[in-house]
Amino acid sequence: MININNLHACVETADGEAKEIIKGLNLEIKSGEVHAIMGPNGVGKSTLSYVLSGRDGYNVTDGSVELDGVDLLKLNPEERAALGVFLAFQYPVEIPGVNMNVFLKAAVNALRKQRGENELDALGMLKLIKGKSKELGISDDMMRRTVNVGFSGGEKKRNEILQMAMLEPKFCILDETDSGLDIDAIKVVADGVNKLRSPDRSFLVITHYQRLLDYIKPDIVHVMADGKIVKTGGPELALELEEKGYAEFLKAEEQEKAA
Amino acid sequence: MTTCLRILDRDALPTPKDEQWKYTHLGRALGARLLNVQPLAQQQILVHKTVGEICKEPEKIVWKGEAGNHYQSRFEIVLEDGAQATIVEFHEGEGAYWKNMSTEIVLGANARLNHIRIQKDSVDAVQTNMVHISMERDSHLNSFSINLGGKLTRHDIHAVLNGSGAQCQLNGVNLLKGQQHGDTTIIVEHVAPHCVSNQFYRSLLDDKAHGVFQGKVHVHRGAQKTDGYQLANTILLSPMAKMATKPELEIYADDVKCSHGTTTGALDEEPLFYLRSRGLNESQARMLLIQAFIDEVIGKITDSSIQTRIKDMVAEWLKKQLN
Numbered sequence: 001m002i003n004i005n006n007l008h009a010c011v012e013t014a015d016g017e018a019k020e021i022i023k024g025l026n027l028e029i030k031s032g033e034v035h036a037i038m039g040p041n042g043v044g045k046s047t048l049s050y051v052l053s054g055r056d057g058y059n060v061t062d063g064s065v066e067l068d069g070v071d072l073l074k075l076n077p078e079e080r081a082a083l084g085v086f087l088a089f090q091y092p093v094e095i096p097g098v099n100m101n102v103f104l105k106a107a108v109n110a111l112r113k114q115r116g117e118n119e120l121d122a123l124g125m126l127k128l129i130k131g132k133s134k135e136l137g138i139s140d141d142m143m144r145r146t147v148n149v150g151f152s153g154g155e156k157k158r159n160e161i162l163q164m165a166m167l168e169p170k171f172c173i174l175d176e177t178d179s180g181l182d183i184d185a186i187k188v189v190a191d192g193v194n195k196l197r198s199p200d201r202s203f204l205v206i207t208h209y210q211r212l213l214d215y216i217k218p219d220i221v222h223v224m225a226d227g228k229i230v231k232t233g234g235p236e237l238a239l240e241l242e243e244k245g246y247a248e249f250l251k252a253e254e255q256e257k258a259a
Numbered sequence: 260m261t262t263c264l265r266i267l268d269r270d271a272l273p274t275p276k277d278e279q280w281k282y283t284h285l286g287r288a289l290g291a292r293l294l295n296v297q298p299l300a301q302q303q304i305l306v307h308k309t310v311g312e313i314c315k316e317p318e319k320i321v322w323k324g325e326a327g328n329h330y331q332s333r334f335e336i337v338l339e340d341g342a343q344a345t346i347v348e349f350h351e352g353e354g355a356y357w358k359n360m361s362t363e364i365v366l367g368a369n370a371r372l373n374h375i376r377i378q379k380d381s382v383d384a385v386q387t388n389m390v391h392i393s394m395e396r397d398s399h400l401n402s403f404s405i406n407l408g409g410k411l412t413r414h415d416i417h418a419v420l421n422g423s424g425a426q427c428q429l430n431g432v433n434l435l436k437g438q439q440h441g442d443t444t445i446i447v448e449h450v451a452p453h454c455v456s457n458q459f460y461r462s463l464l465d466d467k468a469h470g471v472f473q474g475k476v477h478v479h480r481g482a483q484k485t486d487g488y489q490l491a492n493t494i495l496l497s498p499m500a501k502m503a504t505k506p507e508l509e510i511y512a513d514d515v516k517c518s519h520g521t522t523t524g525a526l527d528e529e530p531l532f533y534l535r536s537r538g539l540n541e542s543q544a545r546m547l548l549i550q551a552f553i554d555e556v557i558g559k560i561t562d563s564s565i566q567t568r569i570k571d572m573v574a575e576w577l578k579k580q581l582n
């Protein structure tokens with residue numbers, strides 16, 4: 001279970017100033033649940049995902065984040081990964097010169113080591129990679145290339161889900177994993193996510209589109225605006241948003257509050 | 260500097276006026292003691308392959324340096340038409356010495372040379388090396404140079420592509436730390452048409468190391484259909500390290516493809532975070548990224564056992580520097 005309480009966080013801007021982006025955000029995701037966050041561009045969704053995974057330059061000024069009772073904010077990114085935090089990036093990073101197999105092996109074994117498990121040998125690794133990549137329709141050719149370099153938008157997103165499947169996280173953040181995917185690829189990716197759904201794993205799915213939520217059925221939908229959650233509801237909330245658009249929806253919310 | 264060193268006259272060491280751009284202060288690096296030592300009798304090594312001679316096994320040539328000596332060395336590699344060879348030039352030594360070398364590489368028509376230079380001179384040594392390369396029709400040179408040693412090293416390469424269809428690959432890696440100064444200066448002259456030249460240099464500079472890369476592609480009138488590329492990337496591992504890079508194109512023909520690119524900076528934060536978010540700790544992540552950066556150049560070496568040896572050297576250097 002993940003608990004986010006009154007979270008405030010700043011980013012360091014290019015000229016070295018601190019700019020508050022997350023402004024008192026509360027969120028609780030129970031194990032086994034899937035929550036979706038929707039919200040206009042620039043309200044801080046990706047920033048939230050970076051704060052949760054511990055990126056440098058994203059500083060928490062107030063509040064707390066706990067995963068199964070452990071304070072995440074004290075930990076560096078690799079320690080959070082070992083505890084089970086996984087971020088599927090909105091823009092997966094290209095890593096020139098690092099081969100996919102080498103990368104996956106390094107990641108799997110680094111995590112196993114941190115978790116006090118035995119490192120996988122070459123054969124065990126090969127089996128794991130083959131099995132998971134086949135499930136996600138990832139070609140052997142892609143596995144021979146360097147990480148994300150020259151991958152199409154869709155291939156990059158599939159690669160994120162492949163890593164998620166291999167690293168066995170407890171808390172998965174998917175930041176716009178559907179953008180850049182064609183309709184068939186969305187199904188493949190959603191199937192991959194659905195296979196990972198389990199009672200001890202929770203998901204935070206950031207998206208702009210109802211379409212993804214047709215395949216990955218959320219338990220709860222949140223609307224984010226100006227660095228906090230402004231509305232929480234069931235899956236029907238996503239449909240309402242899609243129909244009205246954010247601007248009208250947020251205006252209606254404000255009027256309701258004022259009244 | 261070029262002319263002075265050719266004359267090998269210590270009274271005529273280059274002055275700032277002789278250098279168009281970055282002046283390498285040889286006198287200061289040598290110090291009074293080495294400057295006043297009489298050079299040993301000229302050492303000379305000649306590798307000569309006759310027409311069509313094909314040498315499959317790499318040939319290793321070692322240049323040693325001993326404390327207090329001043330060497331005037333001449334290294335000649337001549338491959339006649341159609342000859343093929345792989346030459347590994349290895350530099351090592353102990354203490355403070357000056358190796359002033361002149362290297363001449365002559366490739367006849369259709370000759371193939373793989374030239375690997377491993378410079379592991381002592382950290383107190385000075386090496387100045389003037390390399391002159393001339394290439395005839397359809398000859399190929401695949402050259403790789405790694406600079407690990409030396410207090411001050413200057414590798415001056417002047418390649419002249421005289422015959423059409425010649426292909427000249429000049430690749431290199433500089434790993435410098437402490438107060439090392441490593442300078443690579445290249446001029447490639449495309450005299451004949453339909454030639455290809457490629458310069459690909461990557462450097463890692465730690466501590467207060469100082470690197471210089473100046474590379475120039477000069478396309479003569481009439482050298483149509485030239486392909487000339489230059490790429491020089493540097494990662495600074497410390498805020499005190501410095502790199503000076505100057506790529507240059509001078510083109511007098513109108514139907515050519517030439518480009519250059521350079522980057523210098525600290526290791527990118529984004530890939531580092533990506534790897535850490537997958538569980539690698541900071542030093543594993545840095546190691547993986549930096550090794551990959553250097554391996555891309557080492558990958559240009561065709562002989563896989565030499566590749567492995569050089570990768571091991573790089574790994575050893577990195578282990579010392581990153582931990």
Ligand SMILES: Nc1ncnc2c1ncn2[C@@H]1O[C@H](COP(=O)(O)OP(=O)(O)OP(=O)(O)O)[C@@H](O)[C@H]1O
Pocket residue numbers: 011012013014019021039040041042043044045046047048090
């Ligand atoms: N390093 C930075 N310097 C200055 N501003 C920043 C920095 N990083 C993020 N921001 C700003 O923070 C705000 C939130 O950005 P964020 O990427 O979290 O938005 P988002 O909700 O993910 O948007 P989108 O839907 O477009 O992905 C934006 O206004 C962005 O410009």
Ligand SMILES: [Mg+2]
Pocket residue numbers: 045046047090175
């Ligand atoms: Mg975003």
